[in-house]
């Protein structure tokens with residue numbers, strides 16, 4: 058069964074997911090990275106085909122990843138898909154949170170298309186829209202704002218053990 062990481066842009070899903078996978082000896086799948094491998098850079102997909110098309114290919118990649126024995130980091134908006142919400146209801150899901158002060162430097166210099174214009178204000182608005190979904194799906198909920206990656210990974214492995 059996969060372990061799934063969800064949360065907003067910059068929460069650390071990719072970085073913590075890859076460390077967690079190493080720790081538990083499982084493969085790591087990042088759905089954004091898989092989309093890039095197959096379809097090219099995400100900002101180009103958004104620019105060329107628009108967000109609805111991106112969500113369709115994202116759902117395909119997510120559905121495939123959720124059938125793998127892996128640590129799976131989802132894109133920030135993947136939980137908007139109702140079928141993905143259904144899939145996640147029966148899987149161990151880790152919500153990674155981050156506050157605004159901590160995320161600002163993490164987002165600097167990025168190419169995330171949804172916040173290309175609005176920056177941190179847009180990030181805040183998107184999070185507010187999605188937070189009820191994130192919270193409803195999470196089995197483990199933790200803040201990554203001011204803690205080293207190794208500590209966060211240790212806490213997740215401990216809490217996953219308690220879930221089993």
Ligand SMILES: Nc1ncnc2c1ncn2[C@@H]1O[C@H](COP(=O)(O)OP(=O)(O)OP(=O)(O)O)[C@@H](O)[C@H]1O
Pocket residue numbers: 064065066067068069070071072073089130132133163164169201202204205206209
């Ligand atoms: N606990 C942490 N402390 C400090 N920096 C961190 C921490 N976790 C992640 N980072 C840094 O924050 C940035 C964003 O992290 P990461 O790419 O893992 O986030 P993400 O949740 O995958 O974001 P996205 O949804 O955009 O893919 C990276 O530069 C990463 O190295």
Ligand SMILES: O=C(O)C1=C[C@@H](O)[C@@H](O)[C@H](O)C1
Pocket residue numbers: 065066089099131132133134135169170171
């Ligand atoms: O929050 C979002 O909707 C997104 C987050 C990223 O992980 C990418 O999946 C993409 O930039 C969209």
Ligand SMILES: [Mg+2]
Pocket residue numbers: 070071072087089130
């Ligand atoms: Mg990521």
